[in-house]
Amino acid sequence: MNFFQILSDIEKVDPEVYERLDSRRAIFKHMSGLGQKMTAAALPLAVGAIFNKAYGQTAASLGVNDVLNFALRLEYLESHFYQQRTTLTGISQQNRDALSLIATDEANHVNFLRTTITALGGTPIADPTAAAFDFTGGKGNNAGAFANYRTNAATYLALAQSFEDTGVRAYKGAAPLTNVMANKTVLTAALNIHSVEARHASHLRAMRRAGAASTTPSQGVPATPYTAAPKSWISGNDGGGAAAPTTAPIYGAGNDTGAATYGASGANGTTAGVTFLTETNVSQGGITLSATTSAAFASIPAAALTAALTEAFDEGLDVKTVATIANLFVVTGNNLFSVYL
């Protein structure tokens, strides 16, 4: 098989083939890196992976720009949400500052994703603007379950935690997608956003634990012991989250239907070997963790072990489940997330 001849032939009918790949340089780097270890028999598979990168936006699997645009939609949701923080009452200056830090990060993520999609030859979605969202959960009537979120700090923080925990699960679920793994720059960027969302989630949980008015949310307050919900990590199914039952799906199971496709944007986003379980899951990598897994677990109090086993691993979610959750906060008639359903 003459790989370079194939590329050349494709170029005759599709002059932009190189632009569809991440870059000319990247593909040759890719090839030289693989070449050392690759046998002739293995080559077609590797070539397939490379062309998947170029033409991957099909019903069979989400293309890399499709995944990035999905992430961009989530970042727009978060970014517009944090713009609404200015009218809150009953919140300490310390916590206002924290929300500003998070707002900056989310705005930065929006800009970074837009730049990345453009650099990859894709088209970033247009800013849906604040008009696309109803963070009360009312689908446009501004009278949903979170109707007082603009002024009530507790409601606002409950939403913030929910969005961040959803974001963590979304990036985690998207990272193993074939076309994300095939592009190391995009994969690493996704991982580098993923952990920042987790930092946000951790801090917002501390804020909720101590109360919005606290000036030392991480230290807790004597009247509010650390064991008060929520912990800084997800324990079990988190009791249905910050506002059960609305937020329960954020900590529940995802959709593992694999080959099923949804809407115009491609597949559900599942990958072989990756299953989307609830946050109560204690089975990791084929090992069901329990007191008998290791003698070392004897150092963990029996009463705390099961919770700790769920806390030690965050679970991911598929595109469709994330879209379903996010769609609760989009006005009726706007297809920002419903396109994935």
Added chain:
Amino acid sequence: MSDKLKTGGDEAEFAKPLYVPIKRRSFFMYAGATAGATALLLSGCDDDDSGSGSGDPSLVNVGSGDTGVLNYAYALEQLEAAFYTQVRTGSYYTSLAPANAERQILDDLYYHEVIHREFFKTALAGSAIKALVPVFPANTFSSRATVLATAKAFEDLGVAAYNGAGQYITSPGYLYLAGKIVSVEARHAAIIRDLLGENTFVGNDVITLTSASTSSVATNNAPANSSLERALSPTEVVAIANTFLAEGSKLDVSNIR
């Protein structure tokens, strides 16, 4: 099975300048503290790798491929778990009342890291590297400032390490697994940083705010004002991690690529 007897050729010469100064410094710093712990942990020397590594027989070669990345993670989890194990017997922790929030947070971090360590040990089974011998500077465990500062260093390093190693994993299942752990490490890092100073859960030292990433690996890099975690390559991570590991436990990650 071990490749330690093979000569590393050019790579060995290349790696030497990186490791020698660390070894020398850590030897003088930690020689006293190491002696007691060494006897306990010399069993299980079954590290197994398919590449030549640096060829330095005093280093623990984590191996190559997905097994290499998982062993690299296992090594870091060993270090973190060892740290929190010693935290819980140290005078700072024991001075805290059982109901103290900070003590309960340190308990949870200990539980999580022990679970991560034992998970990798079980999953890797016969391919696992040996139990490593950590060394921590004297008085690490006697004051709040040193306990939390060291915890912060380990948690931030762990996040940067997982993020920087994801690109070397070939199996989606293993990448997903690494993702499940790294976000928990990030949650840890955030609360520990906040305990040292409220609202430091993010900052330019760990995410790209006012300056771009400076990792030597291009795929890790992000521009300023992008708020991406500063991922580090395995080589960059072990340059730091090895300062907390005894002679004979220092890591060779040169086959992860």
